[in-house]
Amino acid sequence: MSERPTSPERDTPSDWVDRLLxxxxxxxxxxxxxxxxxxxxxxxxxxxxxxxxxxxxxxATLLWAAVGxxxxxxxxxxxxxxxxxxxxxxxxxxxxxxxVFVVIAIAGAGMWVTAIVAWRRV
Amino acid sequence: xxxxxxxxAQLIARCIVGDDRHAFxxxxxxxxxxxxxxxRKLTSGNAALSDDLAQETFIQAWRNLKSFRQDARFSTxxxxxxxxxxxxHARKRHEELLGDRxxxxxVEDAESMSHGLESAANHAGSSAMKLDLERAMNVLTAxxxxxxxxxxxNDLTHEEAAYVLGCPVGTVKTHVFRxxxxxxxxxxxxxxxxxxxxx
Numbered sequence: 436m437s438e439r440p441t442s443p444e445r446d447t448p449s450d451w452v453d454r455l456l457x458x459x460x461x462x463x464x465x466x467x468x469x470x471x472x473x474x475x476x477x478x479x480x481x482x483x484x485x486x487x488x489x490x491x492x493x494x495a496t497l498l499w500a501a502v503g504x505x506x507x508x509x510x511x512x513x514x515x516x517x518x519x520x521x522x523x524x525x526x527x528x529x530x531x532x533x534x535v536f537v538v539i540a541i542a543g544a545g546m547w548v549t550a551i552v553a554w555r556r557v
Numbered sequence: 558x559x560x561x562x563x564x565x566a567q568l569i570a571r572c573i574v575g576d577d578r579h580a581f582x583x584x585x586x587x588x589x590x591x592x593x594x595x596x597r598k599l600t601s602g603n604a605a606l607s608d609d610l611a612q613e614t615f616i617q618a619w620r621n622l623k624s625f626r627q628d629a630r631f632s633t634x635x636x637x638x639x640x641x642x643x644x645x646h647a648r649k650r651h652e653e654l655l656g657d658r659x660x661x662x663x664v665e666d667a668e669s670m671s672h673g674l675e676s677a678a679n680h681a682g683s684s685a686m687k688l689d690l691e692r693a694m695n696v697l698t699a700x701x702x703x704x705x706x707x708x709x710x711n712d713l714t715h716e717e718a719a720y721v722l723g724c725p726v727g728t729v730k731t732h733v734f735r736x737x738x739x740x741x742x743x744x745x746x747x748x749x750x751x752x753x754x755x756x
Contacts, residue, residue: 452740455686455740455747457709459710460709463594463598463710464712468593468594468597469590470586470589470590473589473608474582474586477616478582480616481616482616482620484578
């Protein structure tokens with residue numbers, strides 16, 4: 436349990452310095468300092484926001500769309516060929532149950548580690 | 558129907574997620590008085606210096622808002638930044654005396670002040686006592702002064718004060734104990750043994 440130094444239990448009743456400080460603290464707590472433009476001055480001093488130009492986002496979207504279209508026209512069926520070959524390779528190799536279990540365990544451990552690292556960074 | 562005011566946590570989330578400066582302005586308005594008052598106490602009432610340090614505190618808070626993990630109250634986190642700003646300033650200006658030789662000087666100061674205050678028993682009213690307390694606070698080291706202000710004036714627990722000062726709880730207790738001993742020596746004229754002292 437947290438203890439407050441001003442609590443009477445902590446200090447002997449004869450601790451007059453403690454009482455002096457408590458009285459001073461009481462007076463201190465009553466004083467409210469008026470803002471008087473302080474907050475506005477702080478807000479003016481804040482670093483400028485890192486704003487990106489307005490045209491940047493649509494330009495980037497257009498560029499990626501162009502790249503995607505270009506790939507689709509220049510490499511027809513390439514993705515399908517790669518997927519087909521990968522499946523053939525996978526299907527040709529016989530897997531034992533223990534191997535499948537090891538792969539699942541490694542993938543699970545990887546996911547947990549990633550989740551913990553991500554959670555600690557938040 | 559009026560909407561309830563947003564909590565500090567909600568305002569912080571708005572600042573972080575949406576870079577919302579209005580939300581941060583609200584946080585500044587909410588905490589400016591306590592932070593400026595704390596810094597005024599730390600700087601022995603120097604309003605201009607304390608406001609400069611308070612400004613620096615809020616700017617640092619804005620820059621480091623993402624690193625605030627909400628393991629302490631937002632106000633406590635601000636006290637921590639403010640105290641660090643003041644300690645940095647004190648070190649730069651050599652305003653505070655640290656080290657063995659300086660500690661001796663501090664004790665000498667306390668003793669000379671005690672002699673100077675022997676006539677204080679004749680003073681009437683709390684204003685004289687307040688003035689003497691303010692003067693007596695100047696004989697404390699930076700860490701002792703900060704510990705007293707966090708524990709008494711800002712009403713923080715020892716654990717919270719330790720967080721603010723960035724030291725173990727035991728060290729905070731030691732700082733508070735030593736500070737009170739020094740104040741007792743410096744303000745002996747106001748003690749129960751003195752004529753007309755605090756009973």
